[in-house]
Amino acid sequence: MTKDVKERERVVVRFAGDSGDGMQLVGSRFTDATAVLGNDLATLPDFPAEIRAPAGTLAGVSAFQIHFASRDILTPGDRPNVLVAMNPAALKANLGTLEKGGMLIVNEDSFGDNNLKKAGYERNPLEDGSLDDYQLVRVPMTTLTVRATEGIDGLMSKDAQRCKNLFALGLLSWMYGRPTDVSEEWIERKFAAKPAIKAANLAAFRAGYNFGETAELLGVHYEVKAAPAEPGTYRNVNGTTATALGLIAASVRSGLPLFLSSYPITPASELLHELSRHRRFGVRTMQAEDEIAAASIALGASFGGQLGVTSTSGPGLDLKAETIGLAVALELPLVIVDVQRAGPSTGMPTKTEQADLLMAMYGRHGESPLPVVAASTPAQCFEAAIEAVRIAVRYRTPVILLTDTFLANSSEPWRLPEVSELPEIDPAFATEHNTEGGFWPYKRDERLARPWAIPGTPGLQHRIGGLEKQDLTGNISYDPENHERMTRLRAAKVAKVAEDAPPIHVDRVEGAEVLVLGWGSTYGAIAAAVRRVRRGGGKVDQAHLHLLNPLPRDLGELVRSYRKVIVPELNMGQLVKVVRAEYLVDADSVTKVRGLPFFTAELEEAIRERL
């Protein structure tokens, strides 16, 4: 039987199952095949908050969403067109996100009484008509998987059942014409050492694929053509990996060994894990006793002439405040990566938010300004990390790099840069006296940066500390005028960082009188929403900030040139405060504080309402 092929411009698929069902694996494999096919894509895993909730419960549901298209896309998608639910709990937890009329593929084998009860269903939703609004496709995935793997030598029945995720992968691969070789090669590689498991996974995958091809349940399959893309080599990265690679790249480009000192905390731990694997680049990672130590150790490493970096999330940023203030006074390079998460205090550790901006800017006692950089997309974390390092080294200053849970976990294709195109970072260590017969650690260059003389350099011994320092010499000073001068010098130095910033890129349309101004991980959702508004005839421009402190020099003129400025943020309105204070424009705030990214549709509406 040949089936219809329909073309689709874009599709959102969500795989959902129990934590033990391997949904993240299915999602990643599907993503790779999609990437190789040349679709543009964006993905978002959705992990359970519990370590290992009891199997079959709502708390244990794990999901993975992928949005792919034949044109460029910007977010992992608001609502899936297709939901794969491996058990009743997965159905219950995710059905709400599925578009009305969307396709719902369930593993009907798992809808036994026990699982229904664990998920809190009183009746079987597959049978009570409650799913009538969707295209329900019931597939006995477990049975079919077990059948497909029968006869494999040495395969235990439990292991056979566990391959049902590959069945689902095969089925969806067929549905969207994903290349099978990519997944099959991955299975071959991954299970090379375990022939029975390898064979079972291959069999399950193929069974799923063939099921699509032959079963009468599915009348059509879809084609999503490759998206036009700039020539180049691509890989798929999430924000964590991109940040790690950016830091390593900055280390190589600067010649400064990378020293990450960190204390585990969700969702920043992954960066520690990732960098721990890169000893080959001389990367040292140290798990400190707490966040205060983590920051202090990194600062010590910077004093030693290395690239001191510390990573954390909100609660840890609180604890680092005093040490960051010391770094402001010492004027040493230090990069603090804050992977923002939701809520005050412990909050919702696995959820996203961008509510640490004001903390990053003002969260230290006294006047202690520092540059703040924010990444806008998973892949852009690479550039943002390099930029944070560049500023830290060039200006001898701590820099806070803001990412968030969404960026850390979400992934998208990344066109690999040429190493030679990456910024050069010159540590410009001081090696000689800079004054008559001596060394003044606070004699500044034209950018107001002070010299960085590292231990081991003969003749440049010096002592620095957190007490106010005399201009030039760095000796302790309580002189009122000196304090005023130093306070203004530190502020002026940070302000100078704006001089390096490229002009703000504005995505303009003819006649727009409204600007949507964003920062951080909302870039994709804002851009997608702006597109939709324009498609509906709305005229609106878009700009996105990567340098949050100091603000780019052309921002004032820009925001003042619009009738209205809309600032969407995943907080209660933080950037908007800064913009209003700085430029006195009556910028309008659109906020969402739900631990979730913006949906394109809700932003589209919010913008429309304000046009």
Next chain:
Amino acid sequence: MTKDVKERERVVVRFAGDSGDGMQLVGSRFTDATAVLGNDLATLPDFPAEIRAPAGTLAGVSAFQIHFASRDILTPGDRPNVLVAMNPAALKANLGTLEKGGMLIVNEDSFGDNNLKKAGYERNPLEDGSLDDYQLVRVPMTTLTVRATEGIDGLMSKDAQRCKNLFALGLLSWMYGRPTDVSEEWIERKFAAKPAIKAANLAAFRAGYNFGETAELLGVHYEVKAAPAEPGTYRNVNGTTATALGLIAASVRSGLPLFLSSYPITPASELLHELSRHRRFGVRTMQAEDEIAAASIALGASFGGQLGVTSTSGPGLDLKAETIGLAVALELPLVIVDVQRAGPSTGMPTKTEQADLLMAMYGRHGESPLPVVAASTPAQCFEAAIEAVRIAVRYRTPVILLTDTFLANSSEPWRLPEVSELPEIDPAFATEHNTEGGFWPYKRDERLARPWAIPGTPGLQHRIGGLEKQDLTGNISYDPENHERMTRLRAAKVAKVAEDAPPIHVDRVEGAEVLVLGWGSTYGAIAAAVRRVRRGGGKVDQAHLHLLNPLPRDLGELVRSYRKVIVPELNMGQLVKVVRAEYLVDADSVTKVRGLPFFTAELEEAIRERL
């Protein structure tokens, strides 16, 4: 010989000497006599940064300034009219502050070669004409003191010499007609147990007084009449004492035992010391192992149903951030007193500044709003402390109370309130179920405050924590809508605090189009400057904020009603940012970051320039 008596409206005297010379004692005695006489007054001690610098050096100079007048005054004075310098170092360190033509009284006995050298004088300034711009009065204070104390039984010559500060006190008491009985009674009391020392001090004091009366050096003395004052009983207080008394008063008024948990830090340690003495009121003070513990212990005490307070200065506030964030989530009363000091990092610990405002408002990750109260004068610290407690208890929230080094050390007369006039504070502990058969710890009252049920209350057992909580029940919740609701509820609760705030008091003049808006310890300097500007014909109104977050509800209308708003601050412009962001008025910032309070003259000029 009778001498001329001239009347003066106001006088600024500065006593300066070596740390070992007892200048703070002289200052305090002079202050008491002045207070009893009925002058209005303001004082400011100026301690050396070193613990005990070598005698005779610049680093060891200690000074005390008093401003007193026959009308109400507002600051300790910009420039002294009279400087008493007990040694060359004191002269050198303080001469710059003396008004041109002012009177300079020196202890000429101490101007030997050795002391001149220690102070860094190459020649004796008493003889090289360098003091010609001043009315130099050379008094051999040491000699005269020794002579006056000759023959006192059991007095050692070293002890005799040490009484020279009382000689200085006597002399100045004569000059300004201070009542002698106040000082003499003090000496009698203080040294009751040491007859020889008592006799020597009395003799020195009287010798100084008589020296004024008889010596030809001084042709005139002055009268500064009592200032009109509201009827009542007065005492002199500095901000530290006033804060301590305010907290104790709030404890008594609320029935909540006061539990101060603190870690020593300049200039906040004094509050710990002061409160440690008040066991009689059931005040418990605990020196914690660090600031994190200090805040956590205080929070624990609050959970236990006491009045948890923690005090610190800038660096300690950084460290408390995470615990304060927990208090925001737990919604428990907690008062954090931040005695602001100068500079980022360690900065200049003994100097003043008001640069922690933005830290207080935004210095925690996530959305964690809390009320911020600032005291405006030393005596007003009393009310500010009570208000902070009232808000904390009424709204079940941490409150940051901002004072600073200037307030802590400076003193002024304080009219004692009637205890019955002090606000009542009702802890309103929960004692019963508040829902069908149970207790919901996050069920709110009309002010959005949650119930406070303390351990020991049967049937109200409950668990609270930093994870996001379900509305009403307080159970852990990851529900997106609940998080949004709780975030907005916490913000709305803090916003409600503004509803209690009295209308902003505006000191108005007919036709003013300019408002000077201040906060914190600059009140006196701003008010004095505004007076002077008005005296010079300038039309300007003044308003001062005590509630910094939320801002009073009438502030928007107020600032919008002026052509210009000037915001003087001892920082780089922090309140001005908030005001601009909130009300979009182009408020103008006047800043000073020198570790010193504003001088009236410089503020006067700054305001004039902007009229």
Next chain:
Amino acid sequence: MPDVKVNGANGGSPLPTLTKKDFSSDQETRWCPGCGDYAILATVQSVLPELGVPPERTVFVSGIGCAGRFVYYVDTYGIHGIHGRAPAIATGIAVSRPDLSVWVVTGDGDALSIGGNHLIHALRRNVPLRILLFNNQIYGLTKGQYSPTSEQGKITKSTPFGSQDHPFNPIALALGAEASFVARTVDVDRGHVAEVLRAAAAHRGSAFVEIYQNCNVFNDGAFEPVREKGVREANQIRLEHGKPIRFGREGERGVARGADGGLEIVEVAEVGEDALLVHDAKRPDPSLAFELAHLAERPTGPTPIGVFRAVERPVYAEELGRELAEAHRRADAEQLAELLRSGDTWTVPAA
């Protein structure tokens, strides 16, 4: 404030009507299936009713970690605090309210990594707290990084090439920090856990209890030699005050002082029972307990469990608590007025 009663004890008399149910909250437990935390919870809930302190005068405080979830499951007053700060929060509660029985539940990362300072200070002060350290030698909640009790060379997510850190010996650290009560037990050994908890509850001052707790997801089997039936009988060296230290299936081995002055494991048959060291948990000098703590650096073979040390010393601010409560009760408007008036005052008469 209710009347002051030490450690929340109800005048010492048990409340016979209480049962395990009275200490069980309605919240669903959310640990991984098989986690050692379940066994500890069950034992704690079954011991609490014995202690004579009603639920409303019992408080549990925890930090962050899997262990930290504990507080939600016990129907007492409770704070699930922030990472590492439970001993400090609990100090505030215990000191302000000596009538309560205050328990701290903490993990090896929570107590010994980020919270190390508060722990050692609570112990040195002898704040009346029962501190239960669930030591699973791993970070559970953050999904498997090594902890300060993990063995050197440990391969975890944050140390893919093996950790570089030499671990703490929690018992030794507590003793170095002046702890007055130090004990160790093993999650699933309910009888022993109960015994140790009872001793801890009876102790005045800080009681520090290390509980070996299996994390079956990230560090399964770490305590196998002292935890699993069949092997633990040979490896648990059960310390009992006043008794010679003997262990083994048949009590065939023991601990004695060797020629070099140090402790060693001996065969009883060889040295004779009299040569065995008699355990003395009440010795004022903590050195013997410290030696015993070093008998096994890690729970990989014969390992002492039970009460290492239990000595009386002044409880932090105990006397003072009574005094202050009394003073506070007396403090009234008149006293306050007098305080405000203290120092030099002057009066401006009404005109």
Next chain:
Amino acid sequence: MPDVKVNGANGGSPLPTLTKKDFSSDQETRWCPGCGDYAILATVQSVLPELGVPPERTVFVSGIGCAGRFVYYVDTYGIHGIHGRAPAIATGIAVSRPDLSVWVVTGDGDALSIGGNHLIHALRRNVPLRILLFNNQIYGLTKGQYSPTSEQGKITKSTPFGSQDHPFNPIALALGAEASFVARTVDVDRGHVAEVLRAAAAHRGSAFVEIYQNCNVFNDGAFEPVREKGVREANQIRLEHGKPIRFGREGERGVARGADGGLEIVEVAEVGEDALLVHDAKRPDPSLAFELAHLAERPTGPTPIGVFRAVERPVYAEELGRELAEAHRRADAEQLAELLRSGDTWTVPAA
């Protein structure tokens, strides 16, 4: 990065041209006249030239406190950090730069109150640091509050009615935290200080040195029995590895193991020299050192000074340091390009 040399030692060979002057900065010392810090500074400056490490490869890191000022007076690289964090900052320096000799100067409040956690973690990790704890049993810089080493009942500004806290025994705490080198000395006893500093400098890994330091302004005389000439001869129990522990003006007293297994002070004449305990600083088990630490809970009578413990154990991340430095040197653009390309990639050809 310069070549890796452990603890900054210049291949072990002294640099004979260095003198005390080379380690003296031009900053005026700002301690109170008579402060014990002066004597320590002078001894440190006179010992440094002996160690064969030039000033530019020596780093001093301090926290806040009077002691913290130390760094300004030594002409080496230095950081005057924030309160309590010196061990952490120094860890970053020492770990990133094993070619340096890194010293920490800290006070009893700095190291044991706010900084307690970093201290115990540096010790357990055995980070190559020389940690000098100036213990004056008081907060000097903040003008006289009690510290975690002040005796219980201490009357200070923050405890006008006497402190409630039981103090730490710093030596015991360090031993409980796995310290590999632990010593104690007395500020003015220059010869002894120098000896201990030399031993500390020679130690690989963390060397923890408690220095009794008199604060003549806020806590004068705290160490009189072991500090003042005339009495100290009778009270200093000088520990020397391999030697029987004898002390007193004529060596007439000693330390021996008593009947109950604990240590006690004996008259040599009564028990005979052979009964004396022979000090063994190199014993792998820290228990003997711990016992000695408890011989005198406070320096009010006979008190052991000298090296309590000095054992070799792996230095934190020493090997790894070499490896990483090597790897970093090799990491080039090509390797980087390869790294970026790793994982699944695909190529979009130029149109």
